Amino acid sequence: MYNIKVGEGSCGISAGAAKIYSLLEKSNTDNIFGLSVTGCIGMCFLEPIVDIYNNDELCARLVQVKESDVEYILQFIATGDESAIKNLKISDDDSEFLSKQTRIALRNCGIIDPEDINDYISHGGYSALSKVIESLTPEQVIDEIKISGLAGRGGAGFPTWFKWNAARQSDGEEKYLICNADEGDPGAFMDRAVIESDPHALIEGMLIGAYAIGAKEAVVYVRAEYPLAIARLEKAIEQAKEKGYVGNNILGSDFSCSFRIKAGAGAFVCGEETALIESLEGQRGMPRLKPPFPAQSGYWGKPSNINNVETFANVTWIISNGGEAFAALGTEDSKGTKVFALTGKIRRGGLVEIPMGKTLNDVIFDIGDGMRTERAFKGVQLGGPSGGCIPANLADTQVDYKKLSATGAIMGSGGMVVMDESTCMVGMAKFFLDFTTKESCGKCVPCRIGTRRLLEILDRICKGEGKEGDIELLEELCIQIKDGSLCGLGQTAPNPVLTTLKYFRDEYEAHIKEKRCPAGECIDLISYNVLPEKCIGCLMCQKKCPVGAISGKVKEVQTIDHDKCIKCGRCKDVCRFGAVEIR
Amino acid sequence: MNSKVKASDLSLIDSVINEYKDVDGSLITILQKTQGIYGFLPADVLSYIAIKTGIPPAKIFGVATFYTQFRFEAVGKYFIMLCQGTACHVNGSEIIEKTIFEELGIRDGETTKDGLFTLKTVACLGCCSLSPVMMINEETYGSLTSQKIRDIIKELKEKAEEVNADV
Numbered sequence: 091m092y093n094i095k096v097g098e099g100s101c102g103i104s105a106g107a108a109k110i111y112s113l114l115e116k117s118n119t120d121n122i123f124g125l126s127v128t129g130c131i132g133m134c135f136l137e138p139i140v141d142i143y144n145n146d147e148l149c150a151r152l153v154q155v156k157e158s159d160v161e162y163i164l165q166f167i168a169t170g171d172e173s174a175i176k177n178l179k180i181s182d183d184d185s186e187f188l189s190k191q192t193r194i195a196l197r198n199c200g201i202i203d204p205e206d207i208n209d210y211i212s213h214g215g216y217s218a219l220s221k222v223i224e225s226l227t228p229e230q231v232i233d234e235i236k237i238s239g240l241a242g243r244g245g246a247g248f249p250t251w252f253k254w255n256a257a258r259q260s261d262g263e264e265k266y267l268i269c270n271a272d273e274g275d276p277g278a279f280m281d282r283a284v285i286e287s288d289p290h291a292l293i294e295g296m297l298i299g300a301y302a303i304g305a306k307e308a309v310v311y312v313r314a315e316y317p318l319a320i321a322r323l324e325k326a327i328e329q330a331k332e333k334g335y336v337g338n339n340i341l342g343s344d345f346s347c348s349f350r351i352k353a354g355a356g357a358f359v360c361g362e363e364t365a366l367i368e369s370l371e372g373q374r375g376m377p378r379l380k381p382p383f384p385a386q387s388g389y390w391g392k393p394s395n396i397n398n399v400e401t402f403a404n405v406t407w408i409i410s411n412g413g414e415a416f417a418a419l420g421t422e423d424s425k426g427t428k429v430f431a432l433t434g435k436i437r438r439g440g441l442v443e444i445p446m447g448k449t450l451n452d453v454i455f456d457i458g459d460g461m462r463t464e465r466a467f468k469g470v471q472l473g474g475p476s477g478g479c480i481p482a483n484l485a486d487t488q489v490d491y492k493k494l495s496a497t498g499a500i501m502g503s504g505g506m507v508v509m510d511e512s513t514c515m516v517g518m519a520k521f522f523l524d525f526t527t528k529e530s531c532g533k534c535v536p537c538r539i540g541t542r543r544l545l546e547i548l549d550r551i552c553k554g555e556g557k558e559g560d561i562e563l564l565e566e567l568c569i570q571i572k573d574g575s576l577c578g579l580g581q582t583a584p585n586p587v588l589t590t591l592k593y594f595r596d597e598y599e600a601h602i603k604e605k606r607c608p609a610g611e612c613i614d615l616i617s618y619n620v621l622p623e624k625c626i627g628c629l630m631c632q633k634k635c636p637v638g639a640i641s642g643k644v645k646e647v648q649t650i651d652h653d654k655c656i657k658c659g660r661c662k663d664v665c666r667f668g669a670v671e672i673r
Numbered sequence: 674m675n676s677k678v679k680a681s682d683l684s685l686i687d688s689v690i691n692e693y694k695d696v697d698g699s700l701i702t703i704l705q706k707t708q709g710i711y712g713f714l715p716a717d718v719l720s721y722i723a724i725k726t727g728i729p730p731a732k733i734f735g736v737a738t739f740y741t742q743f744r745f746e747a748v749g750k751y752f753i754m755l756c757q758g759t760a761c762h763v764n765g766s767e768i769i770e771k772t773i774f775e776e777l778g779i780r781d782g783e784t785t786k787d788g789l790f791t792l793k794t795v796a797c798l799g800c801c802s803l804s805p806v807m808m809i810n811e812e813t814y815g816s817l818t819s820q821k822i823r824d825i826i827k828e829l830k831e832k833a834e835e836v837n838a839d840v
Contacts, residue, residue: 100799100800101799101802101803104803104813104815105803105815134801134803135802137802274796276757276758276759276760276762276796276797277758277759277760277801279797279799282799314742315795315798316799352701354740355740355743356740356741356742357741358796369701371697371698372697372698372699372736374739375739390698431801433759433760433763433804434760434763434764435763439801439802471759474759505759507760507763521762522759525757525796529796531739636775663819664820
């Protein structure tokens with residue numbers, strides 16, 4: 091019997107997967123084939139994706155499926171004739187996107203049904219938890235994690251075993267295990283994908299963590315912007331309760347742990363663990379002074395441990411396969427794999443999990459297949475607002491905590507935004523400062539006011555009002571903000587400015603000295619012009635110009651009056667001959 | 674708009690307050706449920722919550738204004754959430770915002786005079802591969818261009834007019 095699985099992560103649904111599912115459902119009243127949803131396989135550029143299994147074996151992966159393609163799928167199911175779906179099948183080239191990855195945290199994503207605990211169990215789920223409860227002491231669990239070399243995947247890269255051990259050693263009966271699923275980095279969505287696609291992997295990893303530190307209560311702090319993730323997680327917790335994996339006397343042992351979901355209300359600073367705790371307690375999410383660390387005094391003043399989603403998803407695999415198997419992957423300093431959200435001007439965008447030690451070039455060109463525009467690769471932004479821009483000539487840098495930090499960027503949570511020559515790097519720095527200015531909680535003056543001053547200077551430079559000495563002023567201010575801020579947000583907020591100054595200084599100078607934006611992006615520094623050799627005089631641009639700035643007779647070359655032009659770009663949008671150019 | 678002056682029906686929130694008033698740390702949850710009921714956080718409801726829970730009004734307003742999820746005015750029929758994530762920025766979300774301003778005359782946080790559209794820029798919708806992206810109510814629109822925006826707005830305006838004509 092054929093089994094059809096429709097990929098329904100958030101982006102699959104917005105690409106139309108839910109409609110395809112309901113069409114298939116309607117035509118399957120006689121249960122001719124099995125039909126289920128699955129999560130996100132990570133190939134966002136090919137959504138919606140429909141997998142057809144012959145019993146348990148994948149026989150066809152169909153991509154960019156449209157509603158009108160459903161009839162071909164039904165035809166194949168009825169006849170078994172592959173020619174019906176020939177045109178929908180994924181190409182060999184695109185299949186490389188998956189085959190070149192090593193999937194640990196994403197092992198079940200896009201394969202199992204996230205809403206069915208039995209599917210998870212049949213893929214080996216909850217066996218790690220049984221192993222832990224039946225045969226390992228909490229100390230042995232912590233040792234296994236220590237052997238694996240797992241470091242926190244949320245950004246800071248702190249050794250997981252160390253945090254667990256500190257929480258374990260803290261006095262007190264009442265302890266909390268918290269999962270940070272408040273994925274705030276713009277450009278990162280791996281945590282959403284894991285929760286939506288494999289929620290039990292998170293629950294199991296958290297249960298193992300709770301067992302190790304001695305917590306009886308686990309809390310998942312998840313973004314309210316992720317409604318599907320919250321719904322699937324709620325369902326998964328209910329199912330785990332029914333099966334006896336969550337609640338009192340788990341699997342008949344003395345170990346008890348309850349689960350709770352808390353929806354965040356939108357504040358980037360809550361990614362900082364003490365701010366997250368404040369928010370959990372119903373307060374403004376402002377960071378606390380450390381020490382005491384959460385391991386000593388966290389949620390409600392009790393010992394608490396906080397890890398992010400990807401970290402917990404790795405924990406389960408480590409217990410099942412052994413710490414050494416995990417440590418065998420990666421480099422001297424960074425073990426295991428890392429998930430990246432590959433986006434921007436890339437041909438194949440999506441979720442990529444690779445062993446540490448691969449280079450950025452491997453990810454961008456080998457897996458991501460390079461630029462989707464004809465322009466050259468300029469650089470890659472790593473780590474979101476706390477990270478930095480790495481230029482093309484350093485893209486042979488290995489994915490490794492220390493090596494990435496040496497460039498001035500950070501591993502971060504794994505947002506990887508690829509840029510081509512049309513992206514202005516001063517504009518990029520301004521973009522991130524605009525973000526951190528809004529998200530600064532306001533507790534530390536250097537962060538609250540300093541980021542605003544940085545933004546003002548960058549804004550001035552982009553408008554062509556940059557002055558001699560601005561670059562030095564930016565640098566000085568960056569150092570003061572880094573030194574004078576309490577938490578990670580302020581300490582890293584200047585990174586986008588510092589890295590672009592380090593690697594793209596010439597662009598800053600072009601803006602300031604020549605009043606020119608080399609990328610052609612800063613609106614005040616560019617002008618629209620008609621290329622005489624390409625213009626055929628169709629008058630399309632003239633008709634669409636909202637301010638009447640374009641003149642010229644039919645079949646003659648048009649001219650743009652720069653005094654009238656408001657640079658809205660409509661002429662360039664509507665020209666079918668590529669005759670409007672930005673200078 | 675009228676809803677600001679009009680007194681809210683306070684009884685709608687009683688069951689929420691009763692459920693959470695004795696649970697420590699529930700203020701954010703109460704505010705989320707309030708917004709779920711009223712569509713925004715009306716000032717009189719916040720004062721009512723303060724009286725019923727004993728949490729000082731200053732603290733309630735402090736928490737409510739801290740988080741981006743909360744709003745203090747009613748929103749339009751079509752609530753546009755325009756993604757300003759990194760991938761969307763690289764793929765031209767600024768031009769999209771400009772086009773929305775040209776077409777509707779509203780900036781971030783504003784509502785059109787006819788009460789049809791509200792624009793809110795958000796940090797990241799997590800659909801980066803479809804960038805630039807926006808959500809209008811529950812629907813996601815991806816791979817936006819200026820032209821596509823104009824078409825979508827035109828279509829929604831027409832739809833609203835049809836409804837009005839029917840009434």
